[in-house]
Amino acid sequence: MIATEGLSKRFPRVTALDRLSLDIGAGVTGLVGANGAGKSTMIKILLGLSPATEGRAAVLGLDVSTSGAEIRERVGYMPEHDCLPPDVSATEFVVHMARMSGLPPTAARERTADTLRHVGLYEERYRPIGGYSTGMKQRVKLAQALVHDPQLVLLDEPTNGLDPVGRDEMLGLIRRVHTDFGISVLVTSHLLGELERTCDHVVVIDGGRLLRSSSTSDFTQMTTTLAVEVTDSDEHPDGTGALRDALAAAGVTLLESSEPGLPGAGHVLLVEARGEDVHDTVRDTVAQLGLGLVRMEQRRHHIAEVFRQEKEEVSA
Amino acid sequence: MSTPSGTVPPPGGPANPGGVGPGVPAAGATQIHNIGYRKYDGPRLGRSYAMRSLYTQSLRGAFGLGRSAKSKVLPMILFAVMCLPAALVVAVAVVTHAKNLGVGYTRYAILLQAVIGLFLAAQAPQSVSRDLRFRTVPLYFSRPIERRDYVLAKFGAMSSALFVLTVAPVVILYIGALLAKMDFGDQTKGFGQGLVSVAVLSLLFGGIGLVLAAFTPRRGFGVAAVIATLVISYGAVSTLQAIIWAGEPSSAITWIGLFSPITLIDGLQTAFLGAHSAFPGGVGPGAGAGVVYLLVIAGLVAGSYGVLMRRYRKVGL
Numbered sequence: 001m002i003a004t005e006g007l008s009k010r011f012p013r014v015t016a017l018d019r020l021s022l023d024i025g026a027g028v029t030g031l032v033g034a035n036g037a038g039k040s041t042m043i044k045i046l047l048g049l050s051p052a053t054e055g056r057a058a059v060l061g062l063d064v065s066t067s068g069a070e071i072r073e074r075v076g077y078m079p080e081h082d083c084l085p086p087d088v089s090a091t092e093f094v095v096h097m098a099r100m101s102g103l104p105p106t107a108a109r110e111r112t113a114d115t116l117r118h119v120g121l122y123e124e125r126y127r128p129i130g131g132y133s134t135g136m137k138q139r140v141k142l143a144q145a146l147v148h149d150p151q152l153v154l155l156d157e158p159t160n161g162l163d164p165v166g167r168d169e170m171l172g173l174i175r176r177v178h179t180d181f182g183i184s185v186l187v188t189s190h191l192l193g194e195l196e197r198t199c200d201h202v203v204v205i206d207g208g209r210l211l212r213s214s215s216t217s218d219f220t221q222m223t224t225t226l227a228v229e230v231t232d233s234d235e236h237p238d239g240t241g242a243l244r245d246a247l248a249a250a251g252v253t254l255l256e257s258s259e260p261g262l263p264g265a266g267h268v269l270l271v272e273a274r275g276e277d278v279h280d281t282v283r284d285t286v287a288q289l290g291l292g293l294v295r296m297e298q299r300r301h302h303i304a305e306v307f308r309q310e311k312e313e314v315s316a
Numbered sequence: 317m318s319t320p321s322g323t324v325p326p327p328g329g330p331a332n333p334g335g336v337g338p339g340v341p342a343a344g345a346t347q348i349h350n351i352g353y354r355k356y357d358g359p360r361l362g363r364s365y366a367m368r369s370l371y372t373q374s375l376r377g378a379f380g381l382g383r384s385a386k387s388k389v390l391p392m393i394l395f396a397v398m399c400l401p402a403a404l405v406v407a408v409a410v411v412t413h414a415k416n417l418g419v420g421y422t423r424y425a426i427l428l429q430a431v432i433g434l435f436l437a438a439q440a441p442q443s444v445s446r447d448l449r450f451r452t453v454p455l456y457f458s459r460p461i462e463r464r465d466y467v468l469a470k471f472g473a474m475s476s477a478l479f480v481l482t483v484a485p486v487v488i489l490y491i492g493a494l495l496a497k498m499d500f501g502d503q504t505k506g507f508g509q510g511l512v513s514v515a516v517l518s519l520l521f522g523g524i525g526l527v528l529a530a531f532t533p534r535r536g537f538g539v540a541a542v543i544a545t546l547v548i549s550y551g552a553v554s555t556l557q558a559i560i561w562a563g564e565p566s567s568a569i570t571w572i573g574l575f576s577p578i579t580l581i582d583g584l585q586t587a588f589l590g591a592h593s594a595f596p597g598g599v600g601p602g603a604g605a606g607v608v609y610l611l612v613i614a615g616l617v618a619g620s621y622g623v624l625m626r627r628y629r630k631v632g633l
Contacts (some may be wrong), residue, residue, distance in 0.1 A: 046457055069363050069460040077458035085450045087384060099369040100459040102360040111356055118353060145453065149356035162562075181353040 001026055001150055001184050002046060009041050009208070013054075016041040016095035018208040019055065023299035024186065025287050028178045030202040031188040032196030038208040040080065040288050043154050047072055060151055073102055075124075076153035076183075080160060083141065086130025090121055090140045093129065101148035108147075115147045116140075118181070132135060135166040142173065146183065148183030152178065155187040159194060171198045191238040225255060228282055239291045244284045247271065252278060271304040273298075326542045367465040370456070374473030376437040379480075383583060385499035394435045398428055402485035406492025416491055421510025422591035424489065425482050425517055429578045432521065433546040434482055436474075440525030441538030443474055449533040453628065467624045476521035482514035509589040520613055523620025524577055530627045536568040548629045549576035566618075574612050 002024040009017040016038045033039050044050040046059050048068025059071045084093060091112055119139040125133065129140060138158060139280045142167035145153050155172045158174065159167045175198050179185050189195055194217055195202055204211040226274060228243070236242040247269070255270040271282060279296070286293045373382065379395070380388030405418045425432060447453045456466055490507040494500065527546060529538040553576040557569045573579035573595060585591035587606020592598055599611055 010450060031391055049457055069462065073360055073362065073460045079451075079456070079458075081451055081454075083451045083455050085446055087387075092382070096369075096373060097455065097459070098375075100456060100461065101360050102362060102366055103356070103462060104359060107356065107358045114354060148360070168423045182355070199606055 001029075001047065002057070002186065004055065004057040004058050007042075007045065007052050007057050008046060008054045009038070009050070010053045016208050017045070017052070020205065020208065020210050020215060021055075021151075022203060022210065024201065026184045027176065027200035028185045028198055030197060030199035031186055031205065032190070032192055032202055033188075033205040033211075034190055035138045037190075037205050039205070040156060041208075042205075043156055043186075043188070044079070046154060047075065047077060060247065073148075074151050076148065076150040078141045078145040078155045078158055080156040080188075082136055082137070084129045087128055089128055090116060090125040090132075090143070093104075094144050097144040098147040103148055111147050111149065112143075119146070120169075134161050135163075135169070138162060138166070138170060139173075142177075146177065146181070148246045150183060152184045152186065155185060157188055157190070159189065161190070167194065174198055216279065220225070226273045226278065226282065226296055226298060228269045228271055228296050229267055229294040230269075230284075230286055230289075231291075231294060233291055236289055236291060239289070240269060242289055243286060243291065244269055246289060247282065250281055250285060252281055327598075331564070355514065357396055363460040363465060365460070366459055366461045367469050370461065370466065370469040371473050371476075374470055375441050375476050378443060378473065378477035390438050391435065394431055394438075396485070398431050398435075399485050399488060400483055401428065402488040402492075406488060406495070409492060410496045414496065415498065417489055417498070419489070420591060421486050421489055421506045421590050422513045422585045423594070424510070425514050426578060426582055426594050428485075429550070431516075432478065432482060433543060436478065436521050436525040436546075437539045437542035439472055439477060440522075440529040441532065441535040442525055443470055444530045445533055445535045445538045448530065449535070463625065463628050466623065467628060471522060471526060471621060471624065474526050475518045478518035478522050479515060482517060486510040486514060506590070509585070509591070513581065513585045513589050513591070514526055514569075516584065516613060519578055519617050520581065523617050523624075527623050527627075529618045530624055546577065550578050553579050557596050565597060565599070567605075569595055569597075569599060570605050573601070574609065577616075580609055580613055580616075584613060 002022065004020055004022045007020045007022075008015070008016055020038075020042075031039050031042065041050070043065060045052050045057055048059075048064040049063060050073050060074055062071050064071060070195065084096040088096075094112040094116060095108050099105065103111060116122075116139075119142050121136060121139050121143065124136065129137065132140070138161075142155070142158065155174065159170050162170055171194060173293055174185055174187055177185050178200075187195070187199065192202075199216050201213070201215050203213045230239045230243055232239040244287070248254060255272055271278065282296060283293070375623040376382045379391045392451075401419075402424065402458050408414070419427065441452075447456070450479070453466075457463065461469075486507065490503060493507075524545065525542050528541040532541055533540040553572055556572050557579075560566060560569050560572070573583045579595070582591070582594050583601045584606060586593040586595075586600025587603055587609060593600030
């Protein structure tokens with residue numbers, strides 16, 4: 001789908017991309033990096049809108065420097081920022097964008113109705129976009145990227161500004177873009193946790209350089225970490241804290257949460273399970289404290305842990 | 317565009333808000349399940365079609381077509397105001413069996429320049445400022461069209477809209493003149509000169525209006541900038557001309573006319589299109605000075621295009 005070779009982009013004062021060589025196949029690929037890591041620059045180059053300083057890039061087998069228009073006809077793009085005029089309806093806007101992609105008028109209308117339904121916009125699609133919620137606007141942005149049935153869509157931070165539920169819905173939708181619609185996806189995010197659920201493959205870039213590129217399953221092999229979540233009780237208003245102390249006393253190794261910032265992370269204890277008996281110890285300890293055991297599950301590694309580890313290796 | 321949701325198989329609907337699960341129609345024992353995603357195998361008409369689509373959409377938009385009812389009000393009123401005097405002139409000519417129309421074909425747009433100015437001030441920002449303000453421009457550039465196509469489509473649409481506005485009364489005058497059985501040859505020649513005049517005017521005004529609007533993402537500023545430019549330049553030029561005329565009439569009157577869009581058109585058509593100048597004393601440029609007028613107009617039109625191209629270089633994505 002996408003291949004780059006020694007791709008560099010230098011601006012007078014910064015190097016946005018530094019000799020990046022990638023080979024991205026079909027499926028859902030996550031492009032991960034902190035803000036300013038070069039993700040948006042990469043998308044601009046892939047759309048043939050910004051020439052690379054050196055190196056080559058090809059999308060769908062077409063060279064970005066010579067076949068920009070052909071690429072853009074077959075590729076969809078959802079920008080990170082707001083891009084919707086508030087005074088037209090979603091239907092009118094998406095029909096117009098479909099025609100801008102080269103679809104004849106009738107096909108543009110039919111595909112718009114289909115696509116808006118697929119992204120989950122129904123009766124509201126006839127109302128002006130100005131009155132939509134952020135989640136609905138994101139769906140319209142996604143719809144305009146899909147309306148011409150591209151072979152590949154480039155989604156720039158599609159979950160930005162969404163609440164946790166909206167985020168989950170959007171990620172589910174992105175997954176379906178590939179599984180149900182057969183369209184390959186390149187999705188950027190600065191949140192690693194999001195992408196491990198959605199992507200088949202993750203590319204991590206930092207400072208314009210490739211940090212790591214591998215399949216999501218490689219990143220998140222099964223580990224012997226147990227995630228434990230308990231309820232609070234009258235006796236132990238902070239059930240999690242009480243359990244943590246009790247487990248530590250019982251000689252069980254507790255791990256740092258990988259995503260301390262995420263909502264709910266404070267209520268999940270990560271326990272290193274060296275043997276089967278650890279499960280029993282956790283169960284008995286919870287029972288002794290009189291707490292309700294909400295869940296106890298084996299955890300996969302989060303991409304974030306790998307990312308942190310890679311960064312340490314690089315900086316070392 | 318406003319196809320009711322019930323015509324084609326309507327899976328989904330308000331009963332199915334979460335996603336694209338099976339849609340269940342209210343009536344009938346047969347369940348229609350989601351038809352799923354359909355691939356598009358039809359034609360993709362490419363870059364020139366996309367550019368034409370943008371041109372059509374922008375041209376229609378200038379008259380409020382395909383937009384809300386509210387946005388049709390102003391352009392339609394201005395269009396009516398533009399045509400009404402022509403209809404009156406025609407009516408008078410027909411009733412009085414006049415040998416000539418009261419107003420020349422080339423003179424009409426000059427007389428109603430305020431209406432043209434208002435139309436431009438309202439519609440140029442509508443055409444380009446919205447795309448900039450709501451950051452829709454990057455979406456356009458993620459489609460097959462190039463920057464040049466976008467600028468040409470917008471420029472073409474704005475000029476075409478002005479042409480429609482200015483040519484309509486000229487056509488009314490011409491039809492009226494023929495109905496009043498005026499001399500066919502004379503009238504057709506005048507009509508042709510009028511067409512050329514309003515075509516040049518449309519290009520010049522369209523370019524100036526878009527450049528001003530493209531630098532002001534806020535629509536209100538765009539409106540103000542266009543009106544101010546047209547009014548101030550014309551006001552200054554005509555005042556200076558009047559002062560010189562009252563003192564020592566000289567060729568300076570002609571050269572000062574180069575500094576406002578409407579006097580440029582006036583000068584051009586006086587020199588080449590048989591028009592009577594609206595300059596004080598009716599002294600417009602002769603053929604020599606007329607060439608300078610033509611060059612300045614061509615330069616402004618080309619310059620507007622160049623400035624717009626530069627403007628959109630930075631906006632892509």
